[in-house]
Amino acid sequence: MKCIYCNSETELTSSDIITYAITGAKLTKSFVCKTHNALTNDNYEKKFVGDLDFFRNHLGFSTRDGKPIQYMADISVDGTEMHNVKISTREALYAPKNVVFGFDDDGKKVIMAPMPKIEKISKGQDISTVNISDVTIHKTVSSDSFLGFYAVHSVAKIAYEWYCYVNHIEELIKENSEIVNYILGKSDVCPVDIIIDGNYYTAIDQLSEVGTNAFFQYDDIDGYRYVVFDLWKTISYRVRICKSPDVYSLTQNILFFELYLYHVDGSKSETAFAVYSLDDNKKAAFVTIQPQDMTVELWKVFVSRIEMIMSTMVLSINILKREVDSLHLKLKKYDEEKIDIVQLLGFEENNVVTVIDIITQLFANKDRYDSTKTFNQNLPLMLNLSSDTIGKSLEDKKTFVIYLVGLDKKKELSDYIRKGISMFYEMYENEKRLTKQ
Ligand SMILES: [Zn+2]
Structure with a gap:
């Protein structure tokens, strides 16, 4: 076994192929060296995961030591807006053991706590009482959390490691050098697209569940091999891995996929599905766009998919x-x-x-x-x-x-x-x- 980023045979460590923080189903393999494990984790994944804290909390993920995940959101309390409030559970907000703090519209710090506590710490500053039975939490779903630099690099890393994992690739081979260079920051040629194909989402919606990560690999008519990574049944990323090694599959009108599903509760499953091309003029399997070309209108569709996380319990x-x-x-x-x-x-x-x-x-x-x-x-x-x-x-x-x-x-x-x-x-x-x- 060698490192799939540099072929080093020393200091190989266990890599979380799908970052532990976004899945219940652990998938690990010791095919990444210590240096490259730290590089992808420190440079991309920490930030990517941090941006998803709100959704991770709602999907029921916890920290490594089993605590609820804290996230930042805006709250309205009795007509007062508080921004960037750190929240873990509703209980911590309504019956705080400590103070809850955020910022008002002018950027001034606002503190909320039970009255006796506030009186102790206020030192003569303005205090007003609020009715906490009237609290709403809101979160703006930022496209940057899903399409920005950290997200896209993390997605490329996850797709590449998953590809090596399922295909038993245990070293860096020259065919994969393009995606590896991108992950290591040596190239700006982004291999990650977003699938925007309505037919595709209709299909995946029947096979996956909110919170599940789904993967498959396929060869498209442009001669490339791709891994598709569907995050939590919200957005599907299509990641270009290498030139297609299987020329035969490029001439077929029906594409068969083996879909690998990793669920919130830690279970894993596999299922097959197919895409048929109805006309003779062969087209790419899916309609995609580059992350930076996402429009406001298209993003609205993804926001409504992402918001399913808040109203759904697996x-x-x-x-x-x-x-x-x-x-x-x-x-x-x-x-x-x-x-x-x-x-x-x-x-x-x-x-x-x-x-x-x-x-x-x-x-x-x-x-x-x-x-x-x-x-x-x-x-x-x-x-x-x-x-x-x-x-x-x-x-x-x-x-x-x-x-x-x-x-x-x-x-x-x-x-x-x-x-x-x-x-x-x-x-x-x-x-x-x-x-x-
Ligand atoms: Zn390495």
């Missing part, structure tokens, strides 16, 4: 288990009256409310449960879903929260949630039995 059994465990602990505290309904619901944290919604529906539909089938086979039947993700409108969520508040008043909330938790744990234990066989 329904894997492992993700649900994590959320249900945390809810279970909170419910004990709620029963002991150590916390109230607001804290139980994590200040209406999306995931908390969604999980309660799901598990109570599972309990309500327990007649439809088939213990010989897997969790993922049962879910659509029990919840009337057509996919593995659940998206609810803000209106639905509001109605459900009002319903929960009603149960709280009648002292029926604990029992209601507990039945859902038991139902989920029963399904979880059954899943463990099924997958062992």
Whole structure:
């Protein structure tokens, strides 16, 4: 084994092919030397990942030591705008152990904290009270986070390492020198395009899920071999790797792809799909543009795809288990009256409310449960879903929260949630039995 960037045989280290920070499914191989591992990480990936913190938090990723990912966003509190506020969970915002700070429209520092704390630190400066039940968080989806220098270089690195990984390439070969030079900053010829083909997105949308990273390789009629990297079902990057070694495939009207999927919950899967050329004049497989040619109109389409992350929760059994465990602990505290309904619901944290919604529906539909089938086979039947993700409108969520508040008043909330938790744990234990066989 040699370094796939320089052919060094010494100091080879394990490279995260898909940066750990953007995937649940680990993919590593020791085919990058220490120098080049540090180079791609320090020069591109740290910044790329940092720009995606808001989305990483919403997809349920955590830091290496298991803490929620902090991100910067703007918030409106009771009519006051605060910019660049560091947030991890809604709870940290509504019931801060420390102060929350940001900047007002004039760039002046604004601090928000419980009154006793503020009085201690304000030293006679202006204080006003705000109603924190009226808080909204907003995030501008910047195209630079997905199309800028750091993003595009990181994407090229991920695509190249994935290509070497699946094709068992364990050294730097001269065919790949163009993309390697780009990644190492020795060339400005950008090998990364953005797929803007509506037909393509219709296809990938049926095969992938929000938060999943999907990859495939193919040869196009221009004589090049490409890797397509679909990030979280938001944007597909097409990365030129080398001249196509397979001339035969260039003459075919049907292109077959083996799609590799890496999911948020750590699982991996593969599936096949094909693209047919309907006319005899051969065209490139996909319509693409260069990142710098992205228009405002086109970007709007990607923004709406990216925003799906905020309204979607990926329904894997492992993700649900994590959320249900945390809810279970909170419910004990709620029963002991150590916390109230607001804290139980994590200040209406999306995931908390969604999980309660799901598990109570599972309990309500327990007649439809088939213990010989897997969790993922049962879910659509029990919840009337057509996919593995659940998206609810803000209106639905509001109605459900009002319903929960009603149960709280009648002292029926604990029992209601507990039945859902038991139902989920029963399904979880059954899943463990099924997958062992
Ligand atoms: Zn190297």
